[in-house]
Amino acid sequence: MPRLEALYETAYLRIFLLWEDFLEQSFLRYLCGYHSSIGPVALRGKVFSTISLAEAAVLGGYDFVSWANPHKVAARSSKFITSGLHEAVLNSNISRLEAFNSVRNRIAHPSKYARRQFDSATVMLAGSRFAASSAGKFLRCIAVPAPAPAPWLHHIASELKSLARQICP
Numbered sequence: 001m002p003r004l005e006a007l008y009e010t011a012y013l014r015i016f017l018l019w020e021d022f023l024e025q026s027f028l029r030y031l032c033g034y035h036s037s038i039g040p041v042a043l044r045g046k047v048f049s050t051i052s053l054a055e056a057a058v059l060g061g062y063d064f065v066s067w068a069n070p071h072k073v074a075a076r077s078s079k080f081i082t083s084g085l086h087e088a089v090l091n092s093n094i095s096r097l098e099a100f101n102s103v104r105n106r107i108a109h110p111s112k113y114a115r116r117q118f119d120s121a122t123v124m125l126a127g128s129r130f131a132a133s134s135a136g137k138f139l140r141c142i143a144v145p146a147p148a149p150a151p152w153l154h155h156i157a158s159e160l161k162s163l164a165r166q167i168c169p
Contacts, residue, residue, distance in 0.1 A: 005136020008153055009107045012139055015153075016104045019160045020067035026168050027077065027086055028054045037169045042082040068104060070097035089166045097163075099125050100156055106135045126152065 031054040033040065033047040048054035058076065059065060066072050070090045077087035090097060099121035106118035115133045122130055122138050130137040143155035150158075 002136075005134060005140060008136045008139040008151075012103065012135065012153055012156070013107055015157050015160065016068070016100070019164070022164050023067045023073055023086065023167075026164075027073075027080075028058065030084065030086075031057070031080060036085065041084050044080055044082055068101050070094050070101065085167045085169075089163055093163060095124065096159070100160070103135055103138065103156070106133060 028051050030036075030041045031043065031048050032051055048057065058080070065076070071094070074087045074090040074094070077084040077090075081087065102114070102117040102121035105114045108114075118133050118135065118138075119129045122128065126138065126141060126143070130141070139153040139156075140151050142149050143152045
């Protein structure tokens with residue numbers, strides 16, 4: 001079982017990394033004037049001519065900005081875009097996205113803080129805590145409230161995919 005749980009955790013990290021990359025890449029493209037099926041976004045400043053220039057503006061002199069924390073991404077969106085899709089979708093799903101980020105952090109960090117956040121997240125999502133605060137056990141567990149019984153890994157991946165479609169309709 002520990003190996004299977006480790007595989008679930010690795011799969012989750014890969015899914016979450018894809019989510020973070022999607023947020024970043026879609027955001028940068030909106031800053032460059034790309035349109036969704038509902039039209040262009042209302043930028044607070046100029047349209048950037050390249051993705052590199054948009055990225056430099058978003059980085060603001062830092063080497064890295066977080067795309068995992070939904071509050072930070074929504075605030076970043078608000079800084080560059082008036083009523084943007086990133087901001088609206090993330091804010092309307094903030095508690096679930098925070099919980100998903102806590103699962104990510106539990107896998108990536110062994111700290112007591114990550115463990116407490118994970119336990120709170122699983123209570124909110126699944127209604128219970130998991131032995132040893134195991135992300136693998138949680139991700140393998142069947143998500144009872146899902147429309148069709150499936151492990152939490154599948155349920156979260158489907159939910160992130162749905163949110164991505166709302167950000168880039």
